Amino acid sequence: MLQIQTIRENAQFVIDKLKVKNVDATENISKILALDAEIRALKTSLDNNLMEQNRLSKEIGILFKSGKAADAAPLKDKIAELKISEKEDQTALDQKEQEIIDILVLLPNLPHDSVPVGFGANDNEIIHKEGDDSNMDETAVPHWDLVKKFDIIDFELGTKITGAGFPVYKGKGAKLQRALINFFLDSASAENYTEVQPPYMVNKDSAYATGQLPDKDGQMYHATVDDFYLIPTAEVPVTNIYRDVILKESDFPIKNCAYSACFRREAGSYGKDVRGLNRLHQFDKVEIVQIQHPYRSYQTLEEMRNYVMGLLRKLELPFRVLRLCGGDMSFTSALTYDMEVYSKAQQKWLEVSSVSNFEAFQANRMKLRFKDEETGKTKLAHTLNGSALALPRIMAALIENNQTDKGIVIPQVLRKYTGFDIID
RNA sequence: GGAGAGAUGGCCGAGUGGUCGAAGGCGCACGCCUGGAAAGUGUGUAAACGCCGAAAGCGUUUCAAGGGUUCGAAUCCCUUUCUCUCCGCCA
Numbered sequence: 001m002l003q004i005q006t007i008r009e010n011a012q013f014v015i016d017k018l019k020v021k022n023v024d025a026t027e028n029i030s031k032i033l034a035l036d037a038e039i040r041a042l043k044t045s046l047d048n049n050l051m052e053q054n055r056l057s058k059e060i061g062i063l064f065k066s067g068k069a070a071d072a073a074p075l076k077d078k079i080a081e082l083k084i085s086e087k088e089d090q091t092a093l094d095q096k097e098q099e100i101i102d103i104l105v106l107l108p109n110l111p112h113d114s115v116p117v118g119f120g121a122n123d124n125e126i127i128h129k130e131g132d133d134s135n136m137d138e139t140a141v142p143h144w145d146l147v148k149k150f151d152i153i154d155f156e157l158g159t160k161i162t163g164a165g166f167p168v169y170k171g172k173g174a175k176l177q178r179a180l181i182n183f184f185l186d187s188a189s190a191e192n193y194t195e196v197q198p199p200y201m202v203n204k205d206s207a208y209a210t211g212q213l214p215d216k217d218g219q220m221y222h223a224t225v226d227d228f229y230l231i232p233t234a235e236v237p238v239t240n241i242y243r244d245v246i247l248k249e250s251d252f253p254i255k256n257c258a259y260s261a262c263f264r265r266e267a268g269s270y271g272k273d274v275r276g277l278n279r280l281h282q283f284d285k286v287e288i289v290q291i292q293h294p295y296r297s298y299q300t301l302e303e304m305r306n307y308v309m310g311l312l313r314k315l316e317l318p319f320r321v322l323r324l325c326g327g328d329m330s331f332t333s334a335l336t337y338d339m340e341v342y343s344k345a346q347q348k349w350l351e352v353s354s355v356s357n358f359e360a361f362q363a364n365r366m367k368l369r370f371k372d373e374e375t376g377k378t379k380l381a382h383t384l385n386g387s388a389l390a391l392p393r394i395m396a397a398l399i400e401n402n403q404t405d406k407g408i409v410i411p412q413v414l415r416k417y418t419g420f421d422i423i424d
Numbered sequence: 425g426g427a428g429a430g431a432u433g434g435c436c437g438a439g440u441g442g443u444c445g446a447a448g449g450c451g452c453a454c455g456c457c458u459g460g461a462a463a464g465u466g467u468g469u470a471a472a473c474g475c476c477g478a479a480a481g482c483g484u485u486u487c488a489a490g491g492g493u494u495c496g497a498a499u500c501c502c503u504u505u506c507u508c509u510c511c512g513c514c515a
Contacts, residue, residue, distance in 0.1 A: 047475080
């Protein structure tokens with residue numbers, strides 16, 4: 001959520017920035033400014049009213065103590081009068097505050113200066129490319145056929161047990177996935193990320209704090225009996241560790257990593273992109289989360305990007321890095337890099353990681369702050385996160401790119417985790 | 425799931441209707457003391473919001489959350505959430 005103070009002080013700047021995300025906020029911003037002025041006037045009037053009531057109550061207390069209780073009656077009448085206008089102010093205030101929040105919550109985060117203008121995936125800026133992204137010959141087999149041939153992932157079985165998008169990993173397929181998870185977690189630990197195992201279900205407050213609610217309500221599985229949501233990413237529970245927390249500057253940077261299963265309804269996506277492992281309802285991911293001082297968050301974003309690039313390099317996968325354009329960025333993000341690996345058999349780039357700086361947007365919703373040593377004031381911290389990495393598409397690319405006559409060759413870096421060097 | 429007890433500041437803990445944002449202790453910060461440190465000692469030690477911005481100052485709110493009684497609630501009543509103990513169930 002944008003800070004009301006930012007809007008109050010830089011309304012035009014906010015409007016201009018939101019245009020980069022293709023949002024015309026002119027009307028909403030002027031509504032917000034009007035409501036904000038009304039709210040402050042009401043607050044002042046209400047505060048003065050309450051102050052008067054408190055003063056009179058104290059007087060009554062003194063009268064009671066000194067045995068002059070009878071003299072209190074006129075004061076009581078006065079308070080009764082004040083209470084009528086208090087109630088009016090309070091009702092109006094509650095209503096206006098709800099109104100302003102209802103609008104604020106719909107405004108996305110402001111994009112960073114470096115974010116290119118654009119409407120969709122085609123407008124993203126390719127800022128880096130690495131590895132051999134030539135295509136394989138015509139005999140190359142897509143992963144959904146390979147996994148069947150080697151009996152390592154069974155989509156039909158998952159459909160029987162649950163439904164489409166819930167595959168069953170078997171034998172060396174299950175082991176390869178576990179190897180990747182361990183490789184990712186060990187790598188993060190080596191970079192001083194503290195490993196956590198979060199809950200896979202969260203309450204409404206948590207889903208709201210990281211921005212899944214109210215914007216992406218329909219994308220999460222909802223366990224209605226207890227009103228819990230299945231997490232779409234570990235970002236949600238891990239970032240919420242720091243909800244309503246005031247940090248010290250010396251706590252920065254906070255670095256957490258977490259493996260979790262992720263659950264996404266993916267309502268509205270059908271067709272070619274959902275084939276095989278490309279888009280699932282349940283998948284595994286290792287997530288890295290950092291909380292940083294506002295001055296250093298962009299430096300941290302670059303570190304995180306470099307870290308993820310390093311993982312892809314070790315896995316010997318061709319990849320590219322995109323700087324997302326305004327139209328393709330998420331609601332909460334100020335700057336996002338996507339990493340895509342090239343699947344030589346599908347002849348397609350597959351998104352395997354998204355690294356973002358949310359600046360103070362999530363922190364504002366979840367009241368994640370720190371004490372500024374210079375001023376002694378509490379200020380909002382910056383939150384960042386990234387996938388490091390999402391498993392299914394990595395699996396798909398490894399299986400496809402490493403197919404040989406003899407089987408699927410396991411990259412060197414994973415062999416100590418898998419215990420085998422080929423799937424055949 | 426049933427029965428009971430509880431939830432107070434960074435932590436421990438007092439407070440059962442009035443001047444209580446809250447005693448005391450610990451911790452922390454700064455100072456004194458010391459050659460230096462410990463001990464001792466003094467002072468300070470929450471957040472949000474409003475009063476045109478900043479500072480100062482003033483005010484409002486906050487003792488799990490929400491509602492109620494009262495001129496006045498940490499304190500009384502109701503609801504919810506959570507924690508602990510016992511019983512039941514159980515990986």
